[in-house]
Amino acid sequence: MAGAAGRGGCHTIRGAQIKELLQSKRNVLFDCDGVIWNGETAVTGAPEVVRLLKQQGKRVFFVTNNCTRPRENYVQKFSRLGFTDVAEEDIFSSAYCSAAYLRDVARVQGKVFVIGCYGVQKELLNAGVTMVEEDDDGPDVSIYDCPLDPDVKAVLVGYDEKFNFLKLAKACCYLRNSECLFLATDPDPWHPLRGGRVTPGSGSLTAALETASNRKATVIGKPGRFMFECIAGQFNLDPEQSLMVGDRLETDVLFGTNCGLSTMLTLTGVSTLKEAEEYKGSDSPEKKDSVPDYVVESITDFLEALEE
Numbered sequence: 001m002a003g004a005a006g007r008g009g010c011h012t013i014r015g016a017q018i019k020e021l022l023q024s025k026r027n028v029l030f031d032c033d034g035v036i037w038n039g040e041t042a043v044t045g046a047p048e049v050v051r052l053l054k055q056q057g058k059r060v061f062f063v064t065n066n067c068t069r070p071r072e073n074y075v076q077k078f079s080r081l082g083f084t085d086v087a088e089e090d091i092f093s094s095a096y097c098s099a100a101y102l103r104d105v106a107r108v109q110g111k112v113f114v115i116g117c118y119g120v121q122k123e124l125l126n127a128g129v130t131m132v133e134e135d136d137d138g139p140d141v142s143i144y145d146c147p148l149d150p151d152v153k154a155v156l157v158g159y160d161e162k163f164n165f166l167k168l169a170k171a172c173c174y175l176r177n178s179e180c181l182f183l184a185t186d187p188d189p190w191h192p193l194r195g196g197r198v199t200p201g202s203g204s205l206t207a208a209l210e211t212a213s214n215r216k217a218t219v220i221g222k223p224g225r226f227m228f229e230c231i232a233g234q235f236n237l238d239p240e241q242s243l244m245v246g247d248r249l250e251t252d253v254l255f256g257t258n259c260g261l262s263t264m265l266t267l268t269g270v271s272t273l274k275e276a277e278e279y280k281g282s283d284s285p286e287k288k289d290s291v292p293d294y295v296v297e298s299i300t301d302f303l304e305a306l307e308e
């Protein structure tokens with residue numbers, strides 16, 4: 001049940017089957033939004049699930065494409081929602097991993113031009129990555145006459161509620177230099193908000209810059225492998241001993257498949273069981289790789305498997 005036989009099988013599992021699966025894994029990786037919480041509300045039982053998993057010797061990590069908060073603010077959110085035993089070291093956001101990539105992999109010698117929010121800027125600051133100062137250009141400044149920093153060696157795009165034409169235009173100018181790196185925190189197209197509203201994600205801002213610059217960004221977040229490499233590098237994880245639990249097929253589940261992890265879709269977020277089953281019959285290899293091994297209604301279902 002818990003082994004390779006389940007690969008891409010989209011099996012809905014409960015109680016004893018969840019127990020058997022968890023017994024076969026040492027590491028559990030959770031996405032956050034739509035999995036352990038929705039906005040400011042924890043999924044029922046999620047804090048208890050995390051506590052019991054840790055108590056039973058599992059290593060629990062949180063892997064999120066949401067770049068709006070630095071890790072220290074995530075810890076506050078966990079605590080506010082009743083998760084009492086989550087540390088900064090357990091949290092891998094696309095902002096934190098982008099900073100790690102710039103510092104440890106790209107080793108950028110110069111400045112980074114950031115289109116992004118506080119979470120991205122703070123993680124870069126924490127990692128000692130130098131950014132172009134956010135100057136207030138004023139209403140009369142345009143791309144025809146604004147200053148450009150000659151030290152920019154990378155452009156990083158993330159979620160930015162203050163995204164505007166001038167930022168896009170400046171980034172475009174920096175990317176004219178083919179040596180200038182082009183990175184994106186994550187590919188998420190949009191995020192659900194309360195009351196049926198949505199907000200555009202980093203992926204939509206990245207797409208604008210890709211079109212304008214005629215270049216493709218290197219994407220740090222899921223479904224790329226880098227976030228897993230980041231965790232594995234720090235905690236020596238064996239993919240075969242690891243389970244990825246997420247609510248989005250084309251990011252969370254595909255990430256798990258790309259990294260050789262077992263995958264589970266939980267139905268408390270974006271993707272539906274119907275979509276997963278449609279992907280199973282698809283001719284597209286990427287869609288096939290986005291079919292989860294297992295499906296649960298909610299991670300609340302873990303409780304029955306963990307309690308006793």
Ligand SMILES: [Mg+2]
Binds near residue numbers: 031034035248
């Ligand atoms: Mg999610």
